[in-house]
Amino acid sequence: MSGALGKDLLGLEHLSGDQIRLILDTAEPFKEVSERAIKKVPALRGKTIVNLFFEASTRTRISFEFAEKRLSADTVNVAASGSSVVKGETLVDTARNLEAMRIDMVVMRHGSSGAAKFLADRIVSSVINAGDGKHEHPTQGLLDLLTIRDHRPIAGTKVCIVGDVLHSRVARSNIWGLLKLGAEVAVCGPASLLPLGIEALGVQVFRRVEEAIAWADVINVLRLQLERMQTGYIPSVREYYRVFGVTMERLERAPRDLLIMHPGPMNRGVEIDSRVADGPHSVILNQVTNGVAVRMAVLYLLAGGKPELAEAAKGASDR
Amino acid sequence: MKPILLRGARVLDPANGRDEVADLLLEGGLVKGIGRALGTPDGATVLEGKGLVAAPGFVDLHAHLREPGREDVETIATGARAAAAGGFSAVCAMPNTDPVTDNQAAVGFIVRQAGLAGFARVYPIGAVSVGQKGEQLAEFGELVAAGAVAVSDDGRPVATAHLMRTALEYARTFDIPVIDHCEDVTLSHGGAMHEGVTSTRLGLKGIPRSSEDVIVARDIALAALTGGHVHFAHVSTAGAVALIREAKTRGLRVTAEVTPHHFTLTDAACEGYDTNAKMNPPLREAGDLAALRGALADGTIDCIATDHAPHHYDAKEAEFDNAPFGVVGLETALGLALTELVEPGTLTLAQLVDRMAARPAAIAHLPGGALRPGGPADVVVFDPGQEWTVDPSRFFSKSRNTPFAGRRLRGAVRWTIVGGKVVHTAGDRPDAPDRSGR
Ligand SMILES: [Zn+2]
Numbered sequence: 001m002s003g004a005l006g007k008d009l010l011g012l013e014h015l016s017g018d019q020i021r022l023i024l025d026t027a028e029p030f031k032e033v034s035e036r037a038i039k040k041v042p043a044l045r046g047k048t049i050v051n052l053f054f055e056a057s058t059r060t061r062i063s064f065e066f067a068e069k070r071l072s073a074d075t076v077n078v079a080a081s082g083s084s085v086v087k088g089e090t091l092v093d094t095a096r097n098l099e100a101m102r103i104d105m106v107v108m109r110h111g112s113s114g115a116a117k118f119l120a121d122r123i124v125s126s127v128i129n130a131g132d133g134k135h136e137h138p139t140q141g142l143l144d145l146l147t148i149r150d151h152r153p154i155a156g157t158k159v160c161i162v163g164d165v166l167h168s169r170v171a172r173s174n175i176w177g178l179l180k181l182g183a184e185v186a187v188c189g190p191a192s193l194l195p196l197g198i199e200a201l202g203v204q205v206f207r208r209v210e211e212a213i214a215w216a217d218v219i220n221v222l223r224l225q226l227e228r229m230q231t232g233y234i235p236s237v238r239e240y241y242r243v244f245g246v247t248m249e250r251l252e253r254a255p256r257d258l259l260i261m262h263p264g265p266m267n268r269g270v271e272i273d274s275r276v277a278d279g280p281h282s283v284i285l286n287q288v289t290n291g292v293a294v295r296m297a298v299l300y301l302l303a304g305g306k307p308e309l310a311e312a313a314k315g316a317s318d319r
Numbered sequence: 320m321k322p323i324l325l326r327g328a329r330v331l332d333p334a335n336g337r338d339e340v341a342d343l344l345l346e347g348g349l350v351k352g353i354g355r356a357l358g359t360p361d362g363a364t365v366l367e368g369k370g371l372v373a374a375p376g377f378v379d380l381h382a383h384l385r386e387p388g389r390e391d392v393e394t395i396a397t398g399a400r401a402a403a404a405g406g407f408s409a410v411c412a413m414p415n416t417d418p419v420t421d422n423q424a425a426v427g428f429i430v431r432q433a434g435l436a437g438f439a440r441v442y443p444i445g446a447v448s449v450g451q452k453g454e455q456l457a458e459f460g461e462l463v464a465a466g467a468v469a470v471s472d473d474g475r476p477v478a479t480a481h482l483m484r485t486a487l488e489y490a491r492t493f494d495i496p497v498i499d500h501c502e503d504v505t506l507s508h509g510g511a512m513h514e515g516v517t518s519t520r521l522g523l524k525g526i527p528r529s530s531e532d533v534i535v536a537r538d539i540a541l542a543a544l545t546g547g548h549v550h551f552a553h554v555s556t557a558g559a560v561a562l563i564r565e566a567k568t569r570g571l572r573v574t575a576e577v578t579p580h581h582f583t584l585t586d587a588a589c590e591g592y593d594t595n596a597k598m599n600p601p602l603r604e605a606g607d608l609a610a611l612r613g614a615l616a617d618g619t620i621d622c623i624a625t626d627h628a629p630h631h632y633d634a635k636e637a638e639f640d641n642a643p644f645g646v647v648g649l650e651t652a653l654g655l656a657l658t659e660l661v662e663p664g665t666l667t668l669a670q671l672v673d674r675m676a677a678r679p680a681a682i683a684h685l686p687g688g689a690l691r692p693g694g695p696a697d698v699v700v701f702d703p704g705q706e707w708t709v710d711p712s713r714f715f716s717k718s719r720n721t722p723f724a725g726r727r728l729r730g731a732v733r734w735t736i737v738g739g740k741v742v743h744t745a746g747d748r749p750d751a752p753d754r755s756g757r
Contacts, residue, residue, distance in 0.1 A: 013520065092636050112638035113522035114592030133640065135522030172522060196525060197516035 003304045008120040008127040011136035012176040020180055024146050026297035026310045027290070033070055034292055043300050044073035047104040052094070053130070054080045054110045059264055060130050060140075063288070064107050067295035073104075091115060095122040105302065108132075113169075126302045134167050139298060140263055141173030143291040145181060147283050148218055150290070151259055155182030160212040162246060163222030163271055164193040166233075170263045174220060175201055188212035189222075189244060192233045209244050213254050220261040221246050224271045237270050247273040251281070259283050320739060322346040322360045328368025328700060332375060333673040334689035343373055345696035348739040352692055364741075368700060371733055374672040375690050376408020376439075376697035378679040380498070380576055381473070381552055381624035382649065384410075384441070386432065387425075388417025393629040393717045395429060396436035398649070401627070401716040403743040405649040406732040408697035409440040409680070409687055410627075414451065415474035421446035421457045426465035438742045439735070440697070442468045442685060447486045447497060453478025456485060463493045468683045471498035473552055476534055483538060487547025496550040496574065496682060501534035501559065502526075502600065511640055513586040513601040521589065523639060526601050532558040539566040542573055550682055551575040553626050555600035557610035564619040574682045575614075576624035579655035580646055580722065582611045588722055594635045594642035595722040598628070612665045615674060622679040625652050629718030647716050651723050657703055657730030668703065696739035705731040715749045 004022055005015070012020065033041055049068050053061050061077065068075045089097075091110075095118075098106055105126040108116055113133030120127035131137040148154055159178050165171040165187045178185045179202050187198060188206035199205060206212040213219065224240060234240050241247075251258060260272075260282045268274045277284060300310060325343040330353060332338075337353070344351040346360065359365060384398035393401075395412070402410040412429055414420030420429065426443045433441030445462030449455045451472045459470060470490060477483040477499050486497045507530040512518050514525020535551060539562055542549045551563060554575050566573045585604050588596035596602060614620040628645025635642050656675065660666045666674065676699075680688025687697040709726045711719035735743040 090633075090636075091638055092633075110638070112640040114639045117592060118638055133522050134524075169522060172520070195519040196514050196527075197519050200516040201520070 003301055004307060005301050007302070009138050009298055009302060010116045010120060010127065010129045012138050012141050012173045012180070013136065015180070017180040020142070020145065020177055022307055023142055023294065023297050023301065024149060026301055026307050027146055027293040029311045030296040030300070031290070031293040033296070034289065039070050040072060041070065042072045043305055044068070044071035044303055047073045047303055049073045049075045049105045049107060049299070050098060050103050051075060051077045052106055052108045053078065054108070055131070057109050057131065060109060063291040064130060064295050066292045067299055070292070071296055071299055073299070091118060092122065095119050098125065099123045105299065128298060128302065131169050133169065135169050136173045137169040138173050139291070139295050140170050141177040142298070143287055143294040144174055144220060144261060144263070145177050146290045146294055147261060147287045148259065150286065151283065152217070154178065156184070157218060158184045158186070158216045159218040159220060160186040160188055160206065160216040161220045161222060162188045162209060162212060162244065164224055164228060165189055165198065165222065166193045166195045167225060168222050171222060175203055186212060186215060190234055193228070209246065210250060210253070213250050213258070216258060217256065218259040218261065219246060221272045223263065223265065224267055226267070241270055245271060245273060246276055248275045248279070251276060257281060261287060263287070320348070322351070322363040323366060323736065323739060323741070324357065324359050324363045325366045325368045325373055325698070325700060328371045328373035330373045330690065331669055331672050332690040333669045334375070334677040335691055337690070338669055343690070343698065345698070345736065345739045348696055350690055350692050350694050350696050353690060366700070366734060371700050371702050372668065373698055373700045375676040375688050376699045376735060376737065377406045377653070377675040378685060378688055379407050379410040379625050379627070379649065380550070380622065380679045380683060382410045382412060382627040383415065383629065383645070384412045385629055386416065387428065391717070392631050395432040395441055396438070397715060397717045398627070399433055399436045399438035399441050401649040401714060402439035403735045403737065404715045404732065404747070405651070406653045406699035406701055406735055407439050407649060408699065408735060408737045409442060409685060410649070411442045411444050411468060411683060413471060413473045414444050414446040419446050419451050420444070421449050421451065423458070423461040423465035426462055426467050430466045439737060442466070442683065444469045444471050444498065446470065447472040447477050448482060451475065453482060456482070456489060459489055459493055459495070463495060467495070468685060469496045469498050469550070471500070471552070473498060473500045476500050476502045476504065480537055480541065484541050484545060487541055487545040487549065491545070491547055494684065496548040498550045498552050499534065499538055500552045501531045501538065503530045503533045506530035506533070510601070511597060512589045513603050515586055515604055517586045517589060521592065523589070526599070528556040528558055528603065528607070531556050531600055532562065535559045535562050539563070539571060539573060542566065542571045543569070546572065548572040548574070553578050553581060553600055553624070554611065554620055555581050555603050555607060557607045560610045560614045560619055564614065567619060574621045575619070576622050576679070577611050577615060577620045578624060578626045579648055579652045579659070582608060582615065583655050583659050584722060589639070592639040593722065594637065594639055595646060595720050597639060597642050597644055598646055599644035612660065615660065616665050616670070621682060622674050623652065623656055624679065625649050627716070629716055630720045632719060635720050645720070647714065647718050647721050649716060650714050651709055651721060651728070653701060653732060654707065654709070654728030654730050655723070658728045661703070662729060696736060698736040699732060700734040700736070701730060701732045703730050705729070707731050713749065
């Protein structure tokens, strides 16, 4: 099982611009499937997929599940809590068990960076990284790219990622994907939440959110994990909102119309003002819709589907 | 025990300024003579040394032999055997065992086990604090009386500045070094590798250089205050090198070691989440590596130590975050030092022998480290030009966790002799029957 993307999707860092464009292009016809009365095509009929979530993530898991079901795959969900497959078992043993069950694909969310590669190196099935620690969350990066592309060409667009970049796999996948498609990328946040040497990845750093807003075409607001206060990275939620919050007042001073994105789930009034999240520049719900299409594209391509047949695959149920 | 005559090797003994082709006669556990055309005593074993280097057996100030507690990954016997295979005639055992080596009975146990094994000499290092808990000083007097040659809370730093101060003061009575693993755990907490661009890309929590540097600076200030002897374990940063260099110019009693992995590899080895590249302190960057090599050359760093840290293969077969720190090192140290330091001209062969034998022996006041008539017959004989490929399945250590598997190295041990007995011969296999050194 090895097509244009190889066996697995572990991250965007090691994909080419062409591979990323291929996924986005393949997602286009799948967008429409979700708009139909019968939201199902037979492209992955007979394929078995395990959704293996070592960390709770309702939204990513549901998005994958919809994508799998709309492609007619057989799916099993395994959550870390309440499963003997996972509890107290090493990842090696989990991998061996999965291998023994002869499944076609594994979608895995795991708290340790590199866990997806660890699994992919040990099983024949395709592995899709649904978020590994602070490393990557490639399908989130892809759906963010698709959402930007719906509104403007990515090349030349200035995108600033605002918030806790240090702990964010979403930020890393966005940075790689955007750079490969020719965007200009910046990050902004308290220095305690920006990783050392981030500039070396090819991004600018803004210390003040006002400067980021003045510069950017797109602001991607990251969720602030509330435990960052206890671990001493920032003093308080109130202070964070005051200094780094993406607020209506700040956006009103922007020299141009901005697209506002957020990977969810949002902390309203912490990293983002509700009026911004619900306002005319927010494309946050488009992101959610595109998430299903992008995941359908990834599943389809990894399963060996021909990109040029995606249109036909979509049409199959029409006939 | 038969006398041994090693004939025609290049005898390299920097402690006595000797570098000449000569014969070496070992008898009664001691060096009997060094010179040309020494007679062959009756019944002597003759070893042909032509083209080989004979040097004082290497001394490793830093090894984790895991016994008692983790005999599944290493024992004193297998560790001492691995040491012999690496050309070490003496190895110092760190006290972070289970139970901790913090009392005279525990020290005595290690001495006894090493005596039974009979390969490299094993010198116990006692704990600085009871249970290595960082609270109450261990009984240095009893530890030393039982055979300890230094104290350390290695595995972790000496917990507080006050404890380090009192340890340095108290150790003066026994003239032993306090070996510190320098890490500010509030800075390194949860870190899995060096903090830099690679950790940023891999999404792994970083351990900043400053985690090491601030404790090195603390300990230097305390060495100045107390007049005690601090030995810095496994120095990894350019900043620590600069601090130690400056402390030495002030005449403070500070010494330092570097490991082969820290002078050979950078954090790039962690790419692909290779858990065999996970160690503490972590592999740093090219600038640090250059500083470490320079410091070994100019004497700022006194010696090479392995920080041999065996782990079960299951433990390293895990997510990077969850894998333990550490690599085995006894059997690759000489090859790495010759390939990485002598071949590019950073050290001369004589300097290398100095950094692996004379200096470490002097730091812990151990016998050996030199070849002089009447001194212990602890000798390593190696072929500096012989190439070989690291094959962990041939290690004498019980563990295989090395980032150097498959690496071509130049320089291989031919014989290791301890107390006048050959305890390792090139070609010995770990799986061969009767490999007792007795
Ligand atoms: Zn240590």
